[in-house]
Amino acid sequence: MRCASMGDVPYFDGHCDTVSECAHQHRSLGENGGHLDLARLGRFRKAAQVFAIFANAARFPEGTLFAECQKQHAVFLAELAKNAGLAVQCRTGADIAGANAAGKVAALLSVEGAELLDCDPARLETAAAWGVKLVNITWNHVNALSGTNVEQPDRGLTDRGRAFAGEAARLGILLDVSHLSDPGFWDLAELGLGPIVASHSNARALCGHPRNLTDDMFKAVRDSGGAAGFNLCTEFVGGACSLDDGVRHIDHFMELDGAKTVALGGDWDGCGLSFGWHGVQDLPALWNALADRGYDEGTLEDIFFNNWLRVLGGAA
Template sequence: MNNPGSSQPKVEVADFHCDVLSRLLEHPETDFLKGGPLDASGERLKSGGVVLQCFAIYLSQKWGIPKFELILGQIERFRRQVLEQGGVKHLRWKEEVEKIGHTPTPGNSTLWGLLSIEGAEGLEGNLFYAEAAFDLGVRLLGLTWNYANWAADGVLEQRNGGLTNKGRKLVEWCNQKGMLLDVSHLSEAGFWELAELAARPFIASHSNAKAVCGHVRNLTDEQIRAIISMDGRMGLTFFPPFVSEHGTAAIPDLLKHVEHVCSLGGEKQLMFGSDFDGIDAWVEGLEHPGCYPALVEQLLARYPEDRVRGWMHGNAFTFLHKNLPAAP
């Protein structure tokens, strides 16, 4: 345990899930740096010590039939507003991981962005679209959102089906190409089928432990152990219904999930995936990325600094360095 009187060390953060891009597509006039309606504005990310943010491409059901053009629209928002205007660096290759966290000027670390697709609906069952998304820098793919699509069943689909024939072909393509896979939102049957098919470890970018909070979106101990055994990663998320069954949650409630995953042997597989800008309620004290130091402070009060650094960024970096594709 750390000395309460000592100054808190700077701990950099890797966050594996936010929905900024869908917000920017809906509100293109938004200044990513200043934020406006955004939880995860550029300024808040930097003030919270975030050096790597995964930006999800999510197609809202209110937009109608999922189309690849909606994926392209969010990639364009990422390019224009996040990379060009926001000064964020695009992470695509394993060789770039070693550059994350380097500080060009004191107290001003570069923010890196990783692109993911949350649900394969918008790929329209077309592997040429998947290839195009990869060429445009997408490196992480969640097969589903909550419901069934052409590739697999989501976690809220009552029949709990697994992957379709097209979904298996998509996984085979991901195996060959180096597209990483994400099981948050995937049905339990799909999880276990993917565990058999995936050529490299996968992640759950924004899911918590069902043994601590019984929400259907959380993972069972068996699923968590499977991720641990393959050396995948599990990003704890900040949506209160996934954190606590009381409806509201504070940081100590989130720490119960940290403790539980570690009790299963997942110290080296644990990370965080906030879901900022994809949620409409917040953990008390974690309302936006600028609050990350408060989480770090409470972790450091309970755990050694090297372990906390692993959870906040180190485990994410080692996974990406090992599993991202090499630059051509």
């Protein structure tokens, strides 16, 4: 069924860079002119957002990234404290249900790039204590754990990468393969550590960018019990295309038995949005585009909320 407004639509998104924007541009998380803020998320029927701590390692002197990670974590906490009426940090499915029942946005934490944790398995204890749910093994730059989809793309996980992944799994932190090299992806899949997540990646069959998942990768994510978030970045959707063209990424993954795997991963505040969109307020158009293609209510609820809830809602 088509929706009339944000208030009809549930929202659970796996990736945004809004916290690093808040830290660097001194923006408020409560209300800002970017792609999303807590006030706008609060207009959905219920809302949950994974907020990434992110920094481009090339712009930071050696040895300062963990300090930056701590700084952004402090910004995340301070912004939630300032907006306590709008949102609350959540670690479990029960937390998320409680936040939503109280009319608040459920805020979850991720770290985009293990270099922010010094690629040190010991730092994962700190991340787990912060309630971090997802860690991307790499961002775009190669690190001590693996090559990436754009730097040393033929290099897979190092021994340290395997140790890091194992420790994350032990602590209940899921590994996120968005940005990882293809060999790194398969090395991780082979370890069989639990659900593999691609928080913000589309279908490579439709847009050949290496940031996107091949069909076999998607199936491996699916079979692991993970999820793949639909990325709205123009570069990964496939250029200046219409919403009808863009949703073919979702159609494609659905044809690969992806009904319990496809989710949202907008890359908000981290990219130029497709379809002339300005932010999360435009998402009801995606719901309607899918409804017009015949997706039933239950499937839409899964894509827009339940699939991430199942993957991320487990006890921390």
